[in-house]
Amino acid sequence: MNNANAWFQFALYLAALLLVTKPLGLHLVRVFDAGGRTFLDRLVKPVERVTYRLIGIDPSKEQGWLAYTGSLLVFSSIGLFFTYFILRHQDRLPLNPQGFAGLSSHLAFNTAASFTTNTNWQSYGGESTLSYFSQMVALTLHNFTSAAAGIAVAAALVRGLARQSTLTVGNFWVDAVRVTYYLLAPLSLVFALFLVSQGIVQNFSPYTVARTLEGAAQTIAQGPAASQVAIKMLGTNGGGFFNANAAHPFENPTPLSNFLQMLSIFAIPSALTWWLGRMVKNQRHGWAVWSAMAVLFIAGALVAWKAEAAGNPIHQSLGVAAEDGNLEGKEVRFGVFNSALFATITTDASCGAVNAMHDSFTPLGGLVLLFNFQTGEVIFGGVGSGLYGMLVFVILAVFIAGLMVGRTPEYAGKKIEAGDVKLVMLALMVLAATTLGFTAWASVARWGTDALNDAGPHGFSEILYAYSSAVGNNGSAFAGLTANPANGDPHWNVTLGIAMLVGRFLMIVPILALAGNFAGKRLVPASAGTFKTEGPAFVLLLVGTVVLVGALTFLPALAMGPVVEHFLMNAGILF
């Protein structure tokens, strides 16, 4: 493990992220403007027009927050049923060369909820459960639509902040269509072809049977993976084509594909902060939000990296070379650093793709990943959801600052009132209660502990990780947990499905209400006493708010899992 080289890769990643933020942000300005022009117009504009005609909407007509929410919920529900139906009946649908059976009702529910909510928790095992049709249609549809819906909600909230004394926040259908046509689809097309050039498969062949050098038979899973993997990363979905997700060599073959997959997770969330600055006419505010995210990201990545590089003293006492770090559940081509970096990024953003098995991370490495969920997936975060989640914390931070100096808090020239803060707290508390409530239930229930792969505090971490991931709409797992047990017990599939739906929609509805609230307010001119939402003081306050809320809510649970496990590991205790 070459230390200097790892630092250099880290710097390269940050530089690349910084580099894409403004150009992509500028593109977003045009995408979110219903009449905006982009370089894709000649190709895409006709399709867009036909789409509006077919679905029967007038793109120039905007919606109030309630109508916007209604459209989003109806669209998401239809998608949920669509996917559930396909998964249940994949045995009667085409492109199923391996002859997989239809999914059980609770596994189909879990998977449909998982993809509708942009979570992509994998209770199913890619290559051993799903037909090509299910992957390509039932799942890929949501990779696009759930991403577009998340981005639309962020757009509505930011419009609400930027406008004054209006009733409307945009048109959901227009946002969903334009984000898909002008942003997600073209980027995915280019990215997918690049991924094939690195070795990701894209075919419809039955699985290949090879005769290994020692003469055994090796069945090699195939499929249309590249097209799905591209949007899986760009849309921060994270649901793997294969069971091992981005650790599978067919899903992430080279360090270069790995680098660009990591970049594609953060690209859109990062660009959205630039767009925020542009919309509220304060570019420095956009960069301040970006900086707060970057500080939290870098801190997490460093802790995770150092913990994995230090390795496991128990294994080292058995003869494993200490300088190699912890390689259990990691691929040689990525090594310790790129595994820790990917893990931090995928849990910061609500992506959930994994290039290493998080379950086998050291306790402190795993702690970073858990904490990333529990701060609300706002460190760049999911596409759209990261920005609207962070704006909740911005409002909270401004509110706290206002209390400290004894003035009415203002944000983006709008007074923050009791109703706004109530909505913010509602969003935060419902999520925390859902995570901790389900974790508590599963920890004492037979169905809960039967699913564990590990005993002791690590077993508790597996449960806590599962519900934190589901509520945060992340989708990665301490994958030793068997959420879809062979005996058909539905508890995990159903509770995780509910947790994902709560985490998504009980967040989105208060956020859109907040958007409506803000849109209706009048702008108050800034005065000398207005708290500045830019500069280091604001960044520090925002970082502090995120960390404090997360820590106050989840520290007791974390103490029972990764924290105690860290000390037990150093004492050489096994379970």
Next chain:
Amino acid sequence: MQTVLSELRTAVVLTLLFALLLCGVYPLAVWAGAHTLFPSRANGSLVTDADGTVRGSVLLGQAFRSDRYFASRPSAAGSGYDAAASSGTNLGPTSQKLADSIKAAVAAYRAANHLAPDAPIPADAVTASASGLDPHISLANATLQAPRIARVRHLPLATVTQLIAAHTDPQDLGILGEPGVNVLLLNRALDGIK
């Protein structure tokens, strides 16, 4: 009621239209592009003999049990390197089961390669990868196995060392990721020596 129905209709039509474009046209366009530009990679980077027999994929590891071959990493994919059931062990840092399997693997590795009873072992040689299909081993791991291969196959050590270097994938762009020795290609090259 009127608006609810029209919203429903909009949602259904848009879902079907998106399904057609994003789940039909888009993957087929990628498929067409992939098979024009990178046909071999789109089909799994398969390794084939002259007679067309598929021997594996450049990107996927295989199990090697014979001491005539460089050994791959331990694997939790199916019964080992099952390329239709990728998986890691998912065992945690304080797992007794994991510690036991590492202990056994360390002992076996030292015995097979005639190493001292306290020689530190490269971590990749005794831990399972995330996918269970890792095509690589570390350079240190390959170097420690080289004398055994030379002895069993009656080859000069220098020949084996040269082959290891020839089948080491360097870091992408010179800095990304870690170098790794492709075990399948290396072992195939060994078999190819007359």
